[in-house]
Amino acid sequence: MRPLAILPSVLAADWAHIGDSVQKVIAAGADIVHLDVMDGHFVPNISFGPDMVKAIRGVTDARLDVHLMIAPVDPYIEAFAKAGADVITIHPEAGPHLHRSLGAIRQLGKKAGVALNPATPVSAIEHVLGEIDLVLVMSVNPGFGGQAFIRSSLEKLDRVRAMTAGRDIDIEVDGGITAETAGLVAGAGANWLVAGSAVFKGGPTAYAGNIAAIRKAAQLARGELA
Numbered sequence: 346m347r348p349l350a351i352l353p354s355v356l357a358a359d360w361a362h363i364g365d366s367v368q369k370v371i372a373a374g375a376d377i378v379h380l381d382v383m384d385g386h387f388v389p390n391i392s393f394g395p396d397m398v399k400a401i402r403g404v405t406d407a408r409l410d411v412h413l414m415i416a417p418v419d420p421y422i423e424a425f426a427k428a429g430a431d432v433i434t435i436h437p438e439a440g441p442h443l444h445r446s447l448g449a450i451r452q453l454g455k456k457a458g459v460a461l462n463p464a465t466p467v468s469a470i471e472h473v474l475g476e477i478d479l480v481l482v483m484s485v486n487p488g489f490g491g492q493a494f495i496r497s498s499l500e501k502l503d504r505v506r507a508m509t510a511g512r513d514i515d516i517e518v519d520g521g522i523t524a525e526t527a528g529l530v531a532g533a534g535a536n537w538l539v540a541g542s543a544v545f546k547g548g549p550t551a552y553a554g555n556i557a558a559i560r561k562a563a564q565l566a567r568g569e570l571a
């Protein structure tokens with residue numbers, strides 16, 4: 346089984362104290378930081394750009410997982426790589442040549458991911474399996490934190506697991522992940538679990554407990570706990 350990781354989405358952090366929130370959530374047991382980049386065009390919300398990624402890179406050694414919800418994406422890949430992203434994930438709808446875009450990410454020395462919206466078929470990754478390090482299954486429509494988990498993503502995770510079996514590819518799930526849904530998605534094959542609201546709720550003193558609850562549910566589903 347591929348290693349389990351819990352990735353807080355800073356979309357739900359306290360943006361007036363973003364560096365502090367990131368350091369505290371890592372100290373509380375999170376594995377990787379998930380950064381949601383939104384352009385108000387590909388998705389109906391605007392978040393931040395490469396300067397924020399660079400600022401967060403400056404306050405933590407944790408891996409940075411950058412989820413680009415922007416179109417066109419190609420002109421911005423290099424800026425996010427230079428800003429300090431470790432993983433760059435793009436949507437197939439965000440450019441004309443997915444294979445070329447993934448190659449560009451890897452040429453910059455970064456891990457490359459493809460994100461599948463709830464209505465995007467798994468077949469979108471079929472011919473780029475050799476070019477990716479990660480598949481991100483969206484379990485909400487992208488654009489906002491705090492949305493309800495879409496259950497059909499479980500069947501999609503199952504299909505992604507079958508399609509990527511035997512390859513060096515992580516399976517990430519993003520949207521509506523809580524201590525309640527974590528077991529379902531881990532059981533369906535996800536090993537990177539993004540959670541925004543469920544990690545940051547209650548403020549810094551609650552981070553460790555929130556992360557532990559998500560991790561425990563996932564570990565139970567993976568058969569790692571009695």
Ligand SMILES: O=C(CO)[C@H](O)[C@H](O)COP(=O)(O)O
Binds near residue numbers: 354
């Ligand atoms: O990509 C995203 C939204 O487009 C976010 O990563 C995701 O929604 C996390 O927030 P929450 O855990 O609150 O659902």
Ligand SMILES: [Fe+2]
Binds near residue numbers: 354379381519539
């Ligand atoms: Fe995300």
